[in-house]
Amino acid sequence: MRRFHYVMGALLALSWTAPLVAQQPTGTIRGRITDNATQQSIAGVTVTVAGRIALTQPDGRYVISAVPLGAATVTARIVGYAPALQPVNVTGDTMVVDVALTAQAINLAEIVVTGYGEQRAGNITGAVTQVNADKFNPGRVISPEMLIQSKVPGVQVVDNNEPGGGIAIRVRGPTSVDIGKGAKSDPLYVVDGVPVGIADGQVGLSAGRNPLNFLNPNDIESITVLRDASASAIYGVNAANGVVLIQTKRGGRQAPQFEYTGSTSASRVTRLPSMLNADQFRTAVMTYGTASQISQLGSANTNWFNLIDQTAFGQDNNFAVSGSGENTDWRLSAGYLKQDGIIRGTTTQRLSLGINLDHRLFDDRLDVRASVRGSRADDEFTPGGVLSNAAQMGPTQPAFDSTSLTGYYDWPGNTLQSPDNPLALLNLATDKGRTYRSIGNLRATYRIPFVQGLKANLNLGYDVAEATRQSFYPSVLHGQTKTGQDGSDYRSDFSQSNQTLEMFLNYLAPLRSIPGNIDLTAGYSFSQSHAEYPSYLALGLTTDILGPNGITTARTVQNFQSIQENRIISFFGRANYNYQDRYLVSASVRRDGSSRFGPVAEWGTFPAISAGWRLSQESFMQGFKSLSDLKLRLAYGKTGNQSFANYVQYPQYELGDAQTQAQFGNQFITTVRPGAYNPYIHWEETKAFDAGLDWASSDQRITGTIDYYSKSTDGLIFTVPVCAGCGLTNFNTQNIGKMRNRGIELGLSARLLQGREGGGGLTWNADFTASDNKNTMLQIYASPGVTRVLTGGIAGGVGTNIEVLQPGVPVNSFYVFEQRYDSAGKPIQGGYVDQPTVRDTVACPAAPGCVGLYRPDGVINQDDLRPFHDPSPKWIFGHTSLFTYNKLELNFTLRAYIGNWVYNNVASNLGTYSEVTRASPYNLHSSVLQTGFTSPQYQSDYYVEDASFLRMDNVTVAYTFNYRRQPIRVFGTVQNAFTITGYSGVDPTAGINGIDNNMYPRSRTFTGGLSVRF
């Protein structure tokens, strides 16, 4: 609190030095600074004359008073433009000096959104990348994150093939381990200045698909990624995983304009799991099955995947109208999207509305910006088990059976060891969700009249969501009767509301005592979240007659309610110093308090400092005419991560339900369980260093940026084993462990062909990004601690884990046996390398397999597992080319991953002949034809494959023409045009954990559409 007074006092003191000037005859100069080419006003231009200095306002105007009479030179300077000098003879009158500036290098003068403000690209000292709408990925895009895939170095967008499905973004690798109640690795998302979803560590609430889907991608103006700690530290305890700033489109200063963009798309599946066909399956059952299995074989030839996949159609319509009055800019937008999935049963539909309103009051001193957007998403999900049963169901069996209760064929008997008919599941079960979400804010910026350059900002934001999910599995389904569930009905009605209040002062002024400009920001932020998670589960339904529409009497009913609340209070400040666009320094500090931390660690402080040196401005660089810009950046900062579970600090007494009661005599007693807690829990802390170089060629054709970074995260929050008696149970959520990410990022943009002078001709713009990241788990604390924590659960066996957290290797490295092969190159079943695990006092050179003092123990058991590669790509490459020829445009994006490994779980789970000896035979993965395995080898490294790939993510052809003088653009896009990979499974981008297990298959999508403006 006291700190806040100091900051305000300092700001005011600084600005009130202005009136102290000598009393002698002077004149006043005023004018407007514009861009030579566009005639647009330029704000923030430093105008100096005779030692007097001013910055231009948003309308480009400036006023300098008290200028000594006589000859003088007006200098106007801003990054990205050539400085302009204009001689004047100052008289006692007010003189008007307008200056037009000429752009010097591309993009340097572009305004980039940063936390609590914006900056010229050329003056930024952190690793910040902004992608504007014209560079977004085209085609069928449902989730906003997809817009920037392959566009930003250091950013991995891990998509889900299901339309609108969950998407993860990793900025410079994972900084957390994402286990249990531990912290998440997702970045902070800020939409129009409102941080979304800091409620429970998630991006927000949805009925099951990506929570950011409420944002219509067509309404997005730009997406900015703050990659390094110096840029993101202004967001303090939420910033360790990077920050993604999303700005929506606003009205323009012009007559009302209408825009319509519409498209339709068709998708086909590209790759499915490779299962045995009917003949191969029959042979396998005849060879390995017993009489019981052979007798069940049918004579059909059914391709189960063909029965559940489809050509998926989609449409997307967006309408926007924008305009402005004298003091008001506005934009209204509406969108409707409907997209089916390539697996039947999957649909997503979205209705979205958005209003942005900017209003200027009191001679433009007060800007009020209101933004409200809302959406309704209706999601239908393919019922659980359809994909896995399509893989497992015997291809010799028919789909239909007129004699069965459901009309669908099921294996005889009613046993747990028979797969279900996926078509019956698809057609009889339902699973759907609906999400309402609205996010809005009111921002007021007041330019305080008596202090030039001082602005007060108020930002009030809200984010509310209501999500219902409902699934119904009728009791007649084979999957229900065989498990004894006998019909299930699940409903949830989750809701969440977040409020944010932010106030900050911003002071931007030239300094009078020393050269240069200073930009100060100081503020306060308060945000809190309340979420409720009620749900209802009924099992053993007495009737299916009502379907999902009614509540029927059930054998077991379980109701749940959970309330989650969270609050963050912050004080922050930042100073940017700019000396003639040559030396740039930025320092920020944020102090955060979070309700998630225990009483001993409620508050944390997160400082950052960065510096830039624009070498190209130095005289010694003037010889290098080919470079228009060369900037060296150095940055260091500390950020935090608090996106872990609420209430870890409280000793909670968990109530039992009606199915976990204790029998006392003839009574059943509901129980209560004291749970593990940790009063010492505090945020994860990431310290990051970044060194970068930005350059631009003077012909403005090539710009580039290269960054090296190293960040280490300490106090990792995850749920780890603790010693017996050290807690109430064997796991607790703790700050335990340390990891490091290091890497290099490269971004290049080039205008390779510039077309004809004055327009037309062939142009070619190319962008290229490359990112290398090396993650290493450094430490899991020794006391209390463990050497390794198993992660990565797979299908097959129960509780089988395939990945590990272990010091010295990347997080979630695969943890497997080293497979031995026979002379023909065939894997030997159960033949694993006996790793040297026993330590002797003397080296054992004679024994085979010895390493130093370690020798094999002669037994193959869990001690012989070892870390082996990991799912994260070592290198990510992205390339976009845009060709235009007069009105024709061709655009494509390529993406490549090198060194990402995937565990083929479909192969490991179903690639063994033992699967046909189940009560009813399971179909087999075709890998069994190579391996001949007769029992499952889940932990063999045979199934861990190099999944490096090259994919053409999209290719677009567009043609723009005028109809009655209004531009019309028609376009066609192919997404996922091709993938080149050596990986044998469904998709080499198998989620964030690299486990390919009955995942939603990838599709190739053809989209055609048009946009008109009038």
Place this chain on the structure above:
Amino acid sequence: MNRIRTTLTGAAALLALALAACTDLTLEPKSTPTDATAFKDPGAYQALIARVYTGLAVSGQQGAAGKPDISGIDEGFSQYLRLYWEAEELPTDEAVIGWGDVGLPELNTQTWAVTNSFVGAMYYRVFFQVMMANEFLRQTTDDKLDARGNVNTALRAQIKQYRAEARFLRALSYWHGIDLFGDIPLITEADVVGNVPQPSTRAAIYDFIVSELNAIKPDLPPPGTATYGRATAPAADMLLAHLYLNASVYTGTTHYAEALAAAQAVIAGPYSLNPVYKNNFLADNNTSPEIIFAIPQDGLHTQTWGGVTFLVHASCGGDMNNTTYGIDGCWWGLRLKPEAYNRYAAGDLRTSTFFTTNQSIAVTSIGDFHAGIAEPKYQNVTSTGAPGSHPTHVDTDFPLFRLADAYLIYAEAQLRGGGGTRAQALNYMNALRVRAYGDSSGVIPDSALTLQFILDERGRELLWEAHRRTDLVRYGLYTGNAYVWAWKGGVQAGTGTDAKYNLYPIPANELIANPNLRQNPGY
């Protein structure tokens, strides 16, 4: 205009100051109680002691799975009784399980590693029980009860019983702990949660359990149908009888006289043999007059994927019809090793549940359910043939202690020099034999009553009741090559094993988490 500006500026500044003052970060849980709020409801004492009991019966706070008690292993696998049963039966001559889940196959063959996840989970289950019991004792001290001010006299009397029961349950798990793992830490309610425990010894914990049990006996609730499922004085005597019988293993000193006396005390109680042996293992076995302490299971109220649900389902497979056993499906897991099957003579009705169709006696392959005789001893149908209340989660309770076991302990303690009379021992033995054969055809003469006979009879009478490993260790036959059985040591014919396997290893992770501990010899 100026006035408006000034007002606005002033208002903004005031607002800023007012809100900046708001720095309260406290947000307590609302939808779950905490230790500070839970006992505002006087029912919490019963709920908490009930939770110590359900630590044996379920795996978490949500049935049948969800909100698990311990982590690091599949929740169904982590259930106390399931783990204990597997630890006591799979490495012996009685049972084999066909599944390939990581760490499970090694239990069949005495070849486990220090990282074995089932062994580790059992260790943490023991201490989960200990910590729950300790928490109950900490929360129910006189000081705390006085301070809360909402505990009346009747409730205080109840709580006194509950405290004795908590100590019984803690003693029970400590017995399992020292029996399976040897030297482990001794943690009581006096220890501060969060402190890294100091090691103790098997013998010291043995002494602790014995003194605890003797101390609490008077405070435990009386036996009877009203206290079914709860610990009574005869249950404490039964536990003492087991401790004394195995005292030479735990401490190096024998206590056969005490074992015999404790067994006698149980036999003097209100229990009698159930005339029909198999009814002790059916869905209505809560009505059996023979069961002294059971882990109750209930299809509707006490659900788990472990416990007897596991035993009923896993024993079913092959050509067996699941509906015969009152369940929805078979899990194709457990069979008899040939030695257990061959121990029975013709006419022994205890084999009446064996399923032999398309099942071989020899276990030629551990993974093949058809290899080995199936034994659906535990069934989810009642003694009248009606199915249990739920087709997945069974009503069948697990008889942890029953009267027949007391008879066998008496006989063994007598033969080992614990006093009593040999005639009485023979009487008890033949009582079991008469029930087993339905007539006197199985009665043995005095000359046949040997320690080996008693071990075999324990194998027959207490088959798959989670006693076998302890019995074989006491007889010195569990490891080594004095007695080998199918798959002992990892080969079908069986081979001698290292004596280190008499104890399970302290889990590898635990040794790092608690540097005060030492690994058991040989690992």
